[in-house]
Amino acid sequence: MSVLTNHLDLFLYTFGQTLQLFAISAVLSLVLGTILAALRVSPVPVFRGIGATYVTVLRNTPLTLVFVFFVFAYPLLEIVKIEPYTAAVVSLSLYTAAFVCEVVRSGINTVPVGQAEASRALGLTFTQMLGNVVLPQALRSVVPPMTSTMIALLKNTTVASGFAVVQAGSIRDSLSEAGENVLFGLLWVAIGFVILVMPLTYVQQVFEKRWSVAR
Amino acid sequence: MSMVLFDVPGPKARVRHKIMAVVGIAVALAAVVYVVMRFIATDQFSARRLDWINYKQIQLSLVEAIGNTLSAFALGAVLALVFGAIFAAARLSDHGWVRAPAAVIVEIFRAIPLVIMMFFFYYGLPVAGVKLSAFTAVVISLMLYNGSVLAEIFRAGINALPRGQSEAAYALGMRKTQVMMLVLLPQALRAMLPTIISQLVVLLKDTALGFLITYEELLRWGTRIGNDAVNFGRPMIPVMIVVALIYIGLCLLLTWLANYLEKRNRRNKKVIHTDDDAAAQVQLGAASTAVGGGLTV
Numbered sequence: 001m002s003v004l005t006n007h008l009d010l011f012l013y014t015f016g017q018t019l020q021l022f023a024i025s026a027v028l029s030l031v032l033g034t035i036l037a038a039l040r041v042s043p044v045p046v047f048r049g050i051g052a053t054y055v056t057v058l059r060n061t062p063l064t065l066v067f068v069f070f071v072f073a074y075p076l077l078e079i080v081k082i083e084p085y086t087a088a089v090v091s092l093s094l095y096t097a098a099f100v101c102e103v104v105r106s107g108i109n110t111v112p113v114g115q116a117e118a119s120r121a122l123g124l125t126f127t128q129m130l131g132n133v134v135l136p137q138a139l140r141s142v143v144p145p146m147t148s149t150m151i152a153l154l155k156n157t158t159v160a161s162g163f164a165v166v167q168a169g170s171i172r173d174s175l176s177e178a179g180e181n182v183l184f185g186l187l188w189v190a191i192g193f194v195i196l197v198m199p200l201t202y203v204q205q206v207f208e209k210r211w212s213v214a215r
Numbered sequence: 216m217s218m219v220l221f222d223v224p225g226p227k228a229r230v231r232h233k234i235m236a237v238v239g240i241a242v243a244l245a246a247v248v249y250v251v252m253r254f255i256a257t258d259q260f261s262a263r264r265l266d267w268i269n270y271k272q273i274q275l276s277l278v279e280a281i282g283n284t285l286s287a288f289a290l291g292a293v294l295a296l297v298f299g300a301i302f303a304a305a306r307l308s309d310h311g312w313v314r315a316p317a318a319v320i321v322e323i324f325r326a327i328p329l330v331i332m333m334f335f336f337y338y339g340l341p342v343a344g345v346k347l348s349a350f351t352a353v354v355i356s357l358m359l360y361n362g363s364v365l366a367e368i369f370r371a372g373i374n375a376l377p378r379g380q381s382e383a384a385y386a387l388g389m390r391k392t393q394v395m396m397l398v399l400l401p402q403a404l405r406a407m408l409p410t411i412i413s414q415l416v417v418l419l420k421d422t423a424l425g426f427l428i429t430y431e432e433l434l435r436w437g438t439r440i441g442n443d444a445v446n447f448g449r450p451m452i453p454v455m456i457v458v459a460l461i462y463i464g465l466c467l468l469l470t471w472l473a474n475y476l477e478k479r480n481r482r483n484k485k486v487i488h489t490d491d492d493a494a495a496q497v498q499l500g501a502a503s504t505a506v507g508g509g510l511t512v
Contacts, residue, residue: 062462155327182342190331190335193326
């Protein structure tokens with residue numbers, strides 16, 4: 001307990017950094033992932049190919065490798081200098097976007113073809129069809145897996161520990177420098193993550209239950 | 216391809232799509248050309264930076280690194296599957312005192328980031344006098360995290376079966392273990408196989424986290440060679456491309472296996488091949504109505 005109370009500032013600050021990293025990457029990956037999903041369902045084969053290639057490459061690459069690339073390899077190309085923090089945001093966003101893309105795409109694919117056909121037959125415009133018919137139904141099957149993806153992103157922020165980015169995973173460095181008990185320090189970090197993740201899991205289960213009945 | 220959102224294109228739309236395709240190709244090409252230009256401008260593929268390929272020592276260390284990654288994966292996967300099976304069985308138990316603790320353990324291990332677990336086993340436990348090697352720390356963490364996820368997959372697979380299956384088995388006088396082993400598991404495993412294998416792909420990628428606790432796996436090998444400024448002038452780019460290709464290749468191999476199993480799974484459900492033509496016809500008909508009627512999982 002003393003590890004936590006003596007270093008409460010450190011814990012609060014680093015978990016704040018984790019949440020900040022999570023929030024920025026979440027927004028960026030949602031935007032990029034949705035654009036990629038739009039590419040993957042577009043009627044132009046080239047766009048679908050680009051989307052599919054991106055997803056295949058990023059989904060089959062370990063996140064740590066993406067980090068290594070942006071922290072160690074990218075600076076060698078001398079394009080624009082980026083801070084480790086920015087590199088972490090970029091890596092997390094690019095990596096998670098591939099998963100977001102798959103979730104959105106499979107969500108759209110769960111809507112029966114007849115729904116779109118029927119709305120076209122009724123004379124709805126493309127935006128009306130998308131906004132009033134397809135997306136509301138797709139959303140139901142998107143939200144639970146999207147929550148899982150975001151939980152994974154929250155946990156993945158700790159990968160940045162190996163790359164000089166301050167967040168909850170780097171508490172260990174500070175504690176061992178201060179000569180504190182790392183064992184209990186890490187236990188507290190673990191508890192912190194359980195506290196952060198549990199509400200999200202709960203929300204996910206509530207949505208899943210409510211919407212599986214409605215369908 | 217998804218045909219949900221679009222009608223079959225008419226002549227105007229086809230022209231528009233062609234223009235968009237040209238623009239798309241141009242943008243993608245421009246991006247690739249730009250990256251290649253940067254590679255050339257900063258001389259990433261100079262003879263000196265590719266020289267490492269020629270050393271036998273380095274080739275051997277690459278093989279060893281891949282071996283380390285694969286052995287962590289293999290051991291982690293087997294242990295995670297066992298862990299998952301045990302905890303899934305515990306969560307499906309009829310006794311509350313078995314179910315509750317199993318649920319708590321599974322939920323907790325799913326919530327803790329793998330990195331924190333590895334740090335805990337590698338840097339935390341020595342404080343309490345337990346010294347683990349990096350390999351052991353990686354394998355234990357992989358087992359606990361992926362085992363918990365697999366436990367949930369197993370449980371969901373069993374729960375997704377129609378209740379009539381277990382009810383019928385109980386009505387036949389089978390015992391709990393028999394119902395599970397003879398009736399539920401064989402059906403559930405079939406339906407779950409693709410999900411299990413995609414979780415194994417995750418496990419394979421997660422071995423790269425061993426990099427953070429100095430486990431000598433493929434990624435660590437890559438950074439070691441890539442950062443070698445003295446002998447090779449920091450060949451990080453070519454080395455990382457090689458490492459990425461190896462990871463992608465390994466993962467795609469597993470994914471391909473998952474797809475293959477899924478396809479094979481979908482193909483035969485109720486068809487039993489007999490020499491008797493008439494019987495085969497009847498069974499085929501039955502099978503197709505079963506598939507068409509959505510009875511299959």
